[in-house]
Amino acid sequence: MAPKLLAAALCAAFCALAAGARADLYRWVDGQGRVHVTDDVSQVPRGAKVIVDPTRKPPGPAASASASDEPAPPAAGHQAVMAIAPAPEDSAPAAEPVVHILRYQRAGQEISLDATLADRVHCEFKVDTGASINTIPAAAVKELGIDIDKDTPTISVVGISGKPARVPLVMVPSVRIGTVYVENVEMAVLDTMGTGLLGMPFFNHFQVQIDPAEGELRLTEIDLDKVDGIYGGMGEDAWRQRFAQLHHRLALIRKAREKVPEESATVAELYLQRLDEEEAKVQGQLDALEDRAQAAGVPPSWR
Secondary structure, rough: HHHHHHHHHHHHHHHHHHHOOOEEEEEEOOOOEEEEOOOOOOHOOOOOOEEEEOOOOOOOOOOOOOOOOOOOOOOOOOOOOOOOOOOOOOOOOOOOEEEEEEEOEEOEEEEEEEEEEEEEEEEEEOOOOOOOOEEEEEHHHHOOOOOOOOOOOEEEEEEOOOOEEEEEEEEEEEEEEEEEEEEEEEEEEOOHHHHHHHEEHHHHOOEEEEOOOOEEEEEEEOHHHHHOOOOEEEOOOHHHHHHHHHHHHHHHHHHHHHOOOOOOOHHHHHHHHHHHHHHHHHHHHHHHHHHHHHOOOHHHHHH
């Protein structure tokens, strides 16, 4: 590109940055070839070659084009984008992973992050990369409009008292934290907590680095399909735990049939009816978990 044209392109790109700092995502590649994404224009290094994404939504699949195709003009209302032309297909390097940098609020030894759920409900979450589940406050679930009824799946968790308790398990459509966006995040509902917790089922989507000196959480996107031992965002222990809990509940229900009350035929009938209903509910949850595991490719030995 001629020097004057290059200067014009750089000017257009940085004008786009100045105009869309509140709504856009900015992507650039550092000297080590790593891709960075931020929605804070002040984080973009001076002189970096920047690609401006005019929305906060995750980018969709890019349409392929031959090297001879002319670039399409930007749609009305979209900002200018400066992109580096790709190398020929036979010599193109592997795509660099996307790195998200989140600044966190520190309170003692905890890391707190402000998240947006389903693009409309705000909730604070604590970070615990050693936790086997994610949790969400009951108030946030109510605000999301997610109904919890007798057919809602449950999971056994150990509360502050140290005693296990069964709590509802819901699927949150999406979680957005800064430039990070993860869809269909499973969370256990707790009515005793005012904040949520993000554990390994969320962070399994990333390589996680914590920089306490800078107060930064660096999340590098990974392809879960290429990670051994992770299926559907969960590892072996989590999958085994889910199946074991449901199998254990079914075993308890079937054992309870051996102790039918002897007071009267009516009492016995009602007792067995309740057991039938509970068994059907748990069996339905087990079937749904089996379908989910099958779709994720979970090994049969984990079930």
